Amino acid sequence: MKLDLGPELEDFREKIRTWVDENRPPGLEELDERAVYLGTAHLSGPAAEAYELWSTRLGQARLICPQWPEAVGGRGLSGVQTAVLNEEFHRARVPRVNRGMGESLVGPSIIVHGTDAQRAHFLPRIISGEDRYCQGFSEPDHGSDLAGVQTRGVVDGDEIVISGQKVWTSGAHLANMIFILCRTDPDVPKHRGLSYVLAPMKDNGIEIAPLRQPTGASGFSQEYIDGCRAPLFNVIGGVNNGWRVAMTTLGNERGGGATTQHLRYERELWDLVDEARKRGRAADPLVRQDLAWAYTHVALMRYQGIRLLATLAARREPGPEASVSKLFWSEYHSRFGELALRVLGPDGMPSCPAGRGPSSRAPARSSATSSASGPWACPRSPAPSLPERRSKLLQSGRIAPGRFGTRDSRPPLTDNGLQRRRR
Ligand SMILES: Cc1cc2nc3c(=O)[nH]c(=O)nc-3n(C[C@H](O)[C@H](O)[C@H](O)COP(=O)(O)OP(=O)(O)OC[C@H]3O[C@@H](n4cnc5c(N)ncnc54)[C@H](O)[C@@H]3O)c2cc1C
Numbered sequence: 001m002k003l004d005l006g007p008e009l010e011d012f013r014e015k016i017r018t019w020v021d022e023n024r025p026p027g028l029e030e031l032d033e034r035a036v037y038l039g040t041a042h043l044s045g046p047a048a049e050a051y052e053l054w055s056t057r058l059g060q061a062r063l064i065c066p067q068w069p070e071a072v073g074g075r076g077l078s079g080v081q082t083a084v085l086n087e088e089f090h091r092a093r094v095p096r097v098n099r100g101m102g103e104s105l106v107g108p109s110i111i112v113h114g115t116d117a118q119r120a121h122f123l124p125r126i127i128s129g130e131d132r133y134c135q136g137f138s139e140p141d142h143g144s145d146l147a148g149v150q151t152r153g154v155v156d157g158d159e160i161v162i163s164g165q166k167v168w169t170s171g172a173h174l175a176n177m178i179f180i181l182c183r184t185d186p187d188v189p190k191h192r193g194l195s196y197v198l199a200p201m202k203d204n205g206i207e208i209a210p211l212r213q214p215t216g217a218s219g220f221s222q223e224y225i226d227g228c229r230a231p232l233f234n235v236i237g238g239v240n241n242g243w244r245v246a247m248t249t250l251g252n253e254r255g256g257g258a259t260t261q262h263l264r265y266e267r268e269l270w271d272l273v274d275e276a277r278k279r280g281r282a283a284d285p286l287v288r289q290d291l292a293w294a295y296t297h298v299a300l301m302r303y304q305g306i307r308l309l310a311t312l313a314a315r316r317e318p319g320p321e322a323s324v325s326k327l328f329w330s331e332y333h334s335r336f337g338e339l340a341l342r343v344l345g346p347d348g349m350p351s352c353p354a355g356r357g358p359s360s361r362a363p364a365r366s367s368a369t370s371s372a373s374g375p376w377a378c379p380r381s382p383a384p385s386l387p388e389r390r391s392k393l394l395q396s397g398r399i400a401p402g403r404f405g406t407r408d409s410r411p412p413l414t415d416n417g418l419q420r421r422r423r
Pocket of ligand 1: 134135136137138139140141142143144145167168169170171220
């Protein structure tokens with residue numbers, strides 16, 4: 001099915017296609033996506049040079065963070081233009097040069113809630129790649145119950161001083177900045193006492209403890225934060241106004257890429273089909289049946305994306321589609337991981353070395369995807385507070401009274417067997 005987006009957008013598509021053809025340096029096809037994700041330091045040889053040149057050209061054409069308004073260094077592309085751009089880059093097999101959470105989560109929140117001075121300071125550093133962000137929201141006792149975070153932020157002169165613990169932080173080891181949701185007023189209803197702070201990671205009271213996955217990789221970490229300092233200038237939206245900013249961040253996390261997300265699943269699926277053929281598994285009727293199941297689901301994601309695209313093209317606000325698509329892809333990807341494991345066998349559990357195709361990593365990551373972006377990124381119902389959850393568990397008899405001690409009497413947290421004490 002081809003969606004007719006109208007002459008204006010087809011013209012835009014043609015211009016992007018021509019631009020890519022004229023500007024892509026040779027060698028880009030050899031790029032290893034994993035190494036690109038890990039940062040340019042992981043690239044070497046001609047691929048590194050090609051990527052460098054490609055980034056420079058994209059930057060000059062304002063095609064890095066292109067969906068940001070022109071006034072802050074983007075190209076002001078609409079949602080549907082961005083989707084067309086993604087499709088064209090995918091078709092040409094060239095990377096998008098993505099600034100990760102800086103581009104998709106922090107930047108849009110600064111654009112909406114930051115001051116002019118904050119926009120002028122933080123946004124160019126994201127576009128240039130100087131600042132790479134990770135997300136400090138989840139805590140050991142506050143995941144879905146995000147508004148209940150306990151990490152404290154205390155204003156000290158013209159600085160804010162942060163102490164507490166965060167967990168599940170994706171890519172913390174690759175970031176030099178973290179956006180932290182912390183409690184700056186414990187005496188008001190929980191949503192009203194939070195602040196959203198951009199804090200430097202280096203030599204700043206943040207100890208990163210990688211969480212080792214069964215694959216051996218450590219894609220996320222927990223952080224022990226003790227006296228981390230940031231200027232008050234780095235508080236976005238004002239002190240105690242962090243919830244609104246966090247909601248903007250999560251709105252972007254929910255909807256991000258929903259129009260073209262099927263593209264990466266499509267590539268991953270065909271990688272797996274190739275692997276099944278190579279390994280002589282493609283003739284197995286059960287494998288074939290499961291691959292057909294995956295194919296139809298990727299097709300459904302594509303149609304869902306097209307529907308969302310049509311909504312955007314008609315300048316209508318998207319409805320619950322983004323949340324539905326998050327549920328759809330996360331449940332799909334869990335099952336796809338099981339299928340990939342059946343096809344690849346023990347090879348499906350590598351420690352994510354650079355150089356392996358995406359399908360070989362699918363089993364390792366897929367079981368986590370239903371939780372990635374957070375249950376808070378796709379709420380099915382309002383999250384109960386921790387005491388509410390505990391009292392429900394006690395009432396249901398699933399947990400014996402006394403199971404929950406006070407914070408101090410509970411055993412120290414463990415990280416993969418290593419006993420750690422809270423500071
Ligand atoms: C791969 C991955 C990457 C992540 N990256 C980051 C990151 O970079 N930064 C970050 O801050 N966080 C990150 N997270 C954390 C994540 O987004 C969630 O916030 C966190 O996993 C949820 O908290 P929890 O694990 O304590 O689960 P809980 O909040 O304890 O929830 C446990 C289960 O209960 C369900 N549940 C909870 N409340 C309700 C309710 N009201 N109704 C129905 N069901 C409910 C949940 O859906 C879930 O299945 C990541 C998670 C994963 C898996």
